[in-house]
Amino acid sequence: MKFRNFKMVDYVVYGRGCFDQLDEIIAPHRKEGAPMVFLLDQYFENDAAFKARIPLKGNDQLLIADVTYEPKTSQVDAIATQLKEQFGTVSGIIGIGGGSVMDLAAAVSLMITNPGKAEDYQGWDLVKNPGVYKVGIPTISGTGAEVSRTCVLSGPERKLGMNSDFTPFDQIVLDPELIKSVPKNQRFYTGMDCYIHCIESLQGTYLNAFSQSYGEKALELCQKVFLNKKEWDAESDEDLMMASYAGGMSIAYSQVGVAHAVSYGLAHVLGVKHGIGNCIVFNHLEEFYPEGVKEFHQMVKQADIDIPQGITKGLTEEQFNTMIDVSLNMAPLWENALGKNWREQMTRERLRKLYERL
Known part of the structure; x- marks a missing residue:
């Protein structure tokens, strides 16, 4: 190896x-x-x-x-x-x-x-x-x-x-x-990018002790900030900054997964920004990350955030195909999420149905 x-x-x-x-x-x-x-x-x-x-x-x-x-x-x-x-x-x-x-x-x-x-x-x-x-x-x-x-x-x-x-x-x-001056919604969407990094890294096939140690610490900090604290304070800023660093280190030696692979297609076709795009996708990924999505829904509720729905409604066949092409081009992300035979699991038809749910 x-x-x-x-x-x-x-x-x-x-x-x-x-x-x-x-x-x-x-x-x-x-x-x-x-x-x-x-x-x-x-x-x-x-x-x-x-x-x-x-x-x-x-x-x-x-x-x-x-x-x-x-x-x-x-x-x-x-x-x-x-x-x-x-x-x-x-x-x-x-x-x-x-x-x-x-x-x-x-x-x-x-x-x-x-x-x-x-x-x-x-x-x-x-x-x-x-x-x-x-x-x-x-x-x-x-x-x-x-x-x-x-x-x-x-x-x-x-x-x-x-x-x-x-x-x-x-x-x-x-x-x-x-x-400290980041608006509430933006802080949540970007913070959830870190949370999703952790879930995808810790449940991926590329996981190793290096990425796991950073990922677990980042996840713990995200849970502290977005689940266990009622008010945002200076300590929250410090915790989230360190979560971001640790989450980034975790995926540096592993990879992200389904949410990121799918959100790349949204960003390319619809211009959806990265943080909110990941939230829109992760909101529908119970089949891949059941516990993570359940906890994510709790965080959304506690933060009183509305995740956009129905953003792919009315897209053309060409737009759907472009999103699918962009997403399937992210081979390392899919392999981390689903393993080496990911192409057999994530067919164009299955990915199309996932995009339609967004």
Whole structure:
């Protein structure tokens, strides 16, 4: 048996207020004439106080990242091309925001140093050159994007990540203060992304002691935050931030499963964002994860959240077929969920019926 040798994040700083150490953290990585590029979530576009805390120097660039939709390969190419044409190269890319912003930052870092277009690298181990220095700073917790080997992108043909040893960040900054202002619904949907990571990892065929140890801790923290606490407080922010980190580590050495495989199709055809898409799908997966879905329903009720229903009603045959194609392209996810003979179990007809229930 051949074991995968995974590349993880090089450096992690954690603690309330650690964002204010960013200047000294990135200082050794500055190169003369080459700017640091800060990709800031559009959520903070009009937050002058927060923007003033970003350590801009010299010709550094502060770019507002439009995450109305999940990152597109064309968006990555546009930013990378602009930076290369204007500066030749950059000292680093720093993503400050949710999972989409961090995925965008990681992808732009890679496209500064790799030829062609971002869509050329959608898949497993296609990236050949290390990117420029990159930092991930989550301002919402749950996706695990801060520790992921994959930056997920929607391309012209498919939604699929750039999954490589060069994708993980060189540095992440985990400051629980940064997630305190997340709106209730968004916090739930993104938190459930973490919860679903745990269920899919812990019940998958790829499970091992490494992924299990992280997955069990992340699951425990999710249950504490979304089931056992009545009010959200500072401790909840800390717990969810650590759950996101541990959940991301769990799937780094295993995989996700049915909910993620199906939600990729929703995102590609309907533009449904990742967190809410996973919730929409997981809401109907009792046949695969009975205990997890039961507990999920309890969390939904306690949080007083309405999960959208009927979003695939009225779709064309072509749209259904595209969703199915995108989903079935996620072979490692299906194998983790159902085993090596997953193609015999998850036929196009069975997947079509599942999509119709959403």
